Amino acid sequence: MSAPQSHWTNRSFPEAAKELLADSQIRRNVRHATDVIQAKRNRVVGELPDWEALREAGSAIRAHALEHLDEYLVEFERNCTRAGGTVHWARDAAEANRIILGLIQRHQAKEVIKIKTMTSEEIGLNRHLEANGVRPHETDLAELIVQLGHDKPSHFVVPALHKNRQQVREIFQREMHLPELGDKPEDLCAAARAYLREKYLRIKVAVSGANFLVAENGAVCIVESEGNGRMCLTLPDVLISLVGIEKVLPRFRDLEVVLQTLPRSATGERMNPYNSIWTGVHEGDGPKEFHVVLLDNGRSPILADGEARQTLKCIRCAACLNACPVYHQTGGHAYESAYPGPIGAILTPQLHSMEQGRTLPYASSLCGACYEVCPVKINIPEVLIHLRGKVVEQDQKTLGGKLGVWNVGMQAAAFVMSSAQRFTLAQHMGQLAQKIFVSKSGFIERLPFMLSGWTQTRDLKALPQQSFRDWWAERESNGGDATGAAKESRDAK
């Protein structure tokens, strides 16, 4: 089973971020978009006095669903099948791609229309289809911009937020052969409407993701804004929905919680323009054939980690991206994953058994803004720290890791700090050794050799002339009144 070529590379976060930080256009676009969504989100969240209760309920519903995931998936399968749908199971990306391509080929379709789906990005579906002679047409406006621009999505909800109107116009002019196209958002929307309408009415197979599955009655729920989703869900003869196994909710009424928190968190609207909910197939309304492909692809092992399991509660609102100071600076591409931002920083490495995206748990200042806005209360900083621990543990198992600067440094620190005598001695040695590195301002700006990594991005406060422990000892021996070096150095501040 060979995985399809992904357009996401293995570059580390700092490497990828450095390149993006140099692109001031992307940074301006990202800053503008996230500022606008954040402001709208804060306004509509602020008008709900029961917001915290909704978060609490949403978190508990999602946690409960995950604790009983096997049971709810089987219940969903039973009810979806009873309603005329067909449920498929895919262990990994290759298996999901094969199932979906097989279904498309069974109907001799050469083209499919698609609703924005992150799972499809995760498994590289478009590439797989193209390699096998099937042309996928993205229908979400932003996804269309990304697809026609031969680009990558950079955000869950507004995947093309890194492009401004002039850049979109250039792409549409070139790809839709519309040399006269203007750059007003209205013009660009009208061009997309005309370009896609013909496809909705002609193409017979659609591929979607899903926001929620409901175990109780086998329902599938998709939220969207433009109506492109509804077109894909209702006009074609065949609908294939690719859904991560974690997306299941126990009961229909659970939607009353997430359909309040998701739109307010995602786009800052009280409700999305459109929510579609359906079960299986319905005579005379919508597709005649409906398939759900349940995708594991690294999700089930995450359940084993009690601390990190909460990652799978995510409902993909992207509020954590918009709130994140790191994402603000770098945009989404630096994460090299279908899932960028703080949630991506914990989800991506776990989906790859911590073998890819290992720098992502460090792509955070742990400021906690992501946790504060999360509508299902995923404690992202806690999981980030937990995953950093895992990265270190893994590293310690390799020879390179054992002898690495970090490990040696940490082991040395542990040795020194576990004995008061050794600690005092080290402090005195440090006070002597630092002298040649301390600048006039009292900071160490550059350390030599292996230690230089630490001072590359930060200055280090020099050790004081007298340590607290020395000062305390002196104070005790003077009968409670310390004078001398410590007092002087405090006065000097």
Add this chain to the structure above:
Amino acid sequence: MPSESDARLAILGSIRNALRVPAERNDAARAAEYAAIPRDYKRSGTRQGEALLELFTHRLQEYDAGVQRAPSGKIADAIGGLLAERGRHRIAIPDEVPRTWLPPGYPFEEAAGLDSMQLDKLDGVLTGCTVAIAETGSIVLQNAAAQGRRALSLVPDYHLCVVFASQVVETVPECFARLDATANLPTTFFSGPSATADIEMTRIKGVHGPRYLDVLLVVD
């Protein structure tokens, strides 16, 4: 090639293994856990009568939807007025739209026999609804009398929706309480005309769904 049922067993096995669940799961315990989920959020609203309808109207207008009122005896007149104002003539209607809604002089077309291509050529569609939510300005359609199949309210560029005051609830949970009995029907929530903010976060009305939405609120 491995079969799909292998994949099913492997995934369920992997989940059970990760969760360390016993071979026999306990349904009663799961139901009790589910029942214990805290639901301290607002279940029902506090507004009634005019205050409720005002909130609904205000929220719809924020989405750029047109809102008009009429008493139940004047529905056809009001619809005739709106269609004339909008310059829309060829209007699709789903099954079981009451004849008393239809003003004379308009070629209403039974939508049941029309395919998507034909729908695309009409000026608009007239439907009722199942329930509406004031707090979010949302209207819910199901595949039921006077609402029809999902494509009807999607393909034509203009949607005129009749909402009775008795169909308006204040909160999302109240809406779901009303939908519970018909949860298996194809269901569409719509909140204003279709929209996008994908380009520089500027909200543009009408991408693929109807670009124009009028709501006729029937109040006696």
